[in-house]
Amino acid sequence: xxxxxxxxxxxxxxxxxxxxxxxxxxxxxxxxxxxxxxxxxxxxxxxxxxxxxxxxxxxxxxxxxxxxxxxxxxxxxxxxxxxxxxxxxxxxxxxxxxxxxxxxxxxxxxxxxxxxxxxxxxxxxxxxxxxxxxxxxxxxxxxxxxxxxxxxxxxxxxxxxxxxxxxxxxxxxxxxxxxxxxxxxxxxxxxxxxxxxxxxxxxxxxxxxxxxxxxxxxxxxxxxxxxxxxxxxxxxxxxxxxxxxxxxxxxxxxxxxxxxxxxxxxxxxxxxxxxxxxxx
Amino acid sequence: xxxxxxxxxxxxxxxxxxxxxxxxxxxxxxxxxxxxxxxxxxxxxxxxxxxxxxxxxxxxxxxxxxxxxxxxxxxxxxxxxxxxxxxxxxxxxxxxxxxxxxxxxxxxxxxxxxxxxxxxxxxxxxxxxxxxxxxxxxxxxxxxxxxxxxxxxxxxxxxxxxxxxxxxxxxxxxxxxxxxxxxxxxxxxxxxxxxxxxxxxxxxxxxxxxxxxxxxxxxxxxxxxxxxxxxxxxxxxx
Numbered sequence: 001x002x003x004x005x006x007x008x009x010x011x012x013x014x015x016x017x018x019x020x021x022x023x024x025x026x027x028x029x030x031x032x033x034x035x036x037x038x039x040x041x042x043x044x045x046x047x048x049x050x051x052x053x054x055x056x057x058x059x060x061x062x063x064x065x066x067x068x069x070x071x072x073x074x075x076x077x078x079x080x081x082x083x084x085x086x087x088x089x090x091x092x093x094x095x096x097x098x099x100x101x102x103x104x105x106x107x108x109x110x111x112x113x114x115x116x117x118x119x120x121x122x123x124x125x126x127x128x129x130x131x132x133x134x135x136x137x138x139x140x141x142x143x144x145x146x147x148x149x150x151x152x153x154x155x156x157x158x159x160x161x162x163x164x165x166x167x168x169x170x171x172x173x174x175x176x177x178x179x180x181x182x183x184x185x186x187x188x189x190x191x192x193x194x195x196x197x198x199x200x201x202x203x204x205x206x207x208x209x210x211x212x213x214x215x216x217x218x219x220x221x222x223x224x225x226x227x228x229x230x231x232x233x234x235x236x237x238x239x240x241x242x243x244x245x246x247x248x249x250x251x252x253x254x255x256x257x258x259x260x261x262x263x264x265x266x267x268x269x270x271x272x273x274x275x276x277x278x279x280x
Numbered sequence: 281x282x283x284x285x286x287x288x289x290x291x292x293x294x295x296x297x298x299x300x301x302x303x304x305x306x307x308x309x310x311x312x313x314x315x316x317x318x319x320x321x322x323x324x325x326x327x328x329x330x331x332x333x334x335x336x337x338x339x340x341x342x343x344x345x346x347x348x349x350x351x352x353x354x355x356x357x358x359x360x361x362x363x364x365x366x367x368x369x370x371x372x373x374x375x376x377x378x379x380x381x382x383x384x385x386x387x388x389x390x391x392x393x394x395x396x397x398x399x400x401x402x403x404x405x406x407x408x409x410x411x412x413x414x415x416x417x418x419x420x421x422x423x424x425x426x427x428x429x430x431x432x433x434x435x436x437x438x439x440x441x442x443x444x445x446x447x448x449x450x451x452x453x454x455x456x457x458x459x460x461x462x463x464x465x466x467x468x469x470x471x472x473x474x475x476x477x478x479x480x481x482x483x484x485x486x487x488x489x490x491x492x493x494x495x496x497x498x499x500x501x502x503x504x505x506x507x508x509x510x511x512x513x514x515x516x517x518x
Binding site for chain 1: 327330331332350351352353355358359360361364365366367369370371373374375377378380384385386408409410413426427430431
């Protein structure tokens with residue numbers, strides 16, 4: 001405990017906690033929708049696209065990588081979610097295709113053009129989360145805070161519409177809801193969250209932040225509102241615990257958070273089984 | 281003028297035409313059944329009526345003060361819905377979404393409308409139950425209540441009794457018949473030709489030959505009597 005209090009006095013630890021918690025909150029909110037729409041893997045796919053874009057940005061030696069990564073990821077998200085319904089290549093296959101292709105090209109480009117002496121280290125840190133979560137500047141923390149507040153506000157304001165579109169897109173469209181616009185909105189928001197979250201857990205583990213809290217909450221609760229709220233709370237708690245554990249035990253941040261998420265899912269699964277046997 | 285008038289519709293996916301020369305109209309209080317063999321384009325027709333799909337040619341006009349998005353819709357269940365963690369209340373309320381426009385939350389009027397329609401469908405006691413835990417009949421009632429939140433005029437039902445047992449099927453037909461008597465026009469896709477000719481006022485038969493007219497005319501027509509014979513024969517054999 002003393003050690004924790006000691007660590008808390010360092011600003012970089014506080015920044016990491018703040019950013020981690022905010023990102024976990026945002027990703028879990030949209031996670032419920034994505035899991036239910038059968039887009040669980042979109043986080044994975046988009047983060048690989050972001051990885052590909054990062055390597056291109058690195059090769060082009062852009063000073064502000066975000067200028068390239070964010071638009072590319074947003075466009076991919078829009079294409080993936082939009083063609084989900086009646087595309088020639090179905091949703092899951094499209095995601096898998098883009099995901100591995102982006103990963104492969106990203107690594108190829110880095111390998112061919114890279115000037116860095118520690119290539120494997122670079123790739124590894126982009127894939128599994130770098131230590132950059134521990135080297136955040138106040139400016140980045142503010143950016144993250146502002147974006148997170150925007151995401152939460154969008155989610156609250158459009159909560160009912162997101163529910164209607166998730167549950168039954170055809171019905172919503174037929175009764176005059178502009179489903180295309182909301183799908184587009186969901187796609188853009190998820191792309192933004194993923195680009196933000198790449199610093200935290202890295203490309204390979206991002207899906208965990210999106211799907212684990214949602215799946216855990218679905219085991220326990222029976223209505224959409226409770227599932228959403230519970231998923232947000234679980235996600236925040238897991239992220240906070242994960243970061244604290246990783247600091248205390250010196251483990252990698254990303255994988256520690258995911259491990260905590262997985263453990264919580266197991267607990268929720270078992271709780272759900274008991275509740276199912278008794279309650280229903 | 282009729283609620284919906286379709287003239288010389290051709291329907292299909294991409295460039296492939298599945299049904300042609302469909303003309304019919306639905307007026308206030310009508311009970312129209314759409315029948316035809318599998319693959320004859322029944323569901324495509326329904327999607328076109330809901331403006332989810334453009335017809336290849338021909339046109340659909342709405343009249344008698346019916347707005348384009350004032351058609352309630354009872355879809356066939358999708359896989360997504362089977363394990364959806366939502367309460368009946370939330371689902372029924374989502375039927376009011378079209379009324380909201382850009383307003384983010386439901387107002388009191390919409391909440392009471394949802395309550396009213398749950399009462400109408402006899403599912404008030406299920407309001408807080410989870411949709412995925414309900415029986416097939418209860419799920420259909422919940423979706424019907426949602427459709428009623430979206431319309432007071434026309435209901436489109438896509439195979440409303442698919443997968444229900446005979447007792448629940450009969451209840452479902454009674455429920456729909458009751459709504460029709462209250463003045464709501466019904467358009468129903470049905471595999472069940474016996475029920476179709478029993479409850480409907482008009483029949484639209486699509487396929488190689490197209491028929492539209494009152495039930496009595498359909499029973500007396502060649503196309504009607506042979507289709508009924510064929511369907512019943514099929515059932516006896518199977």
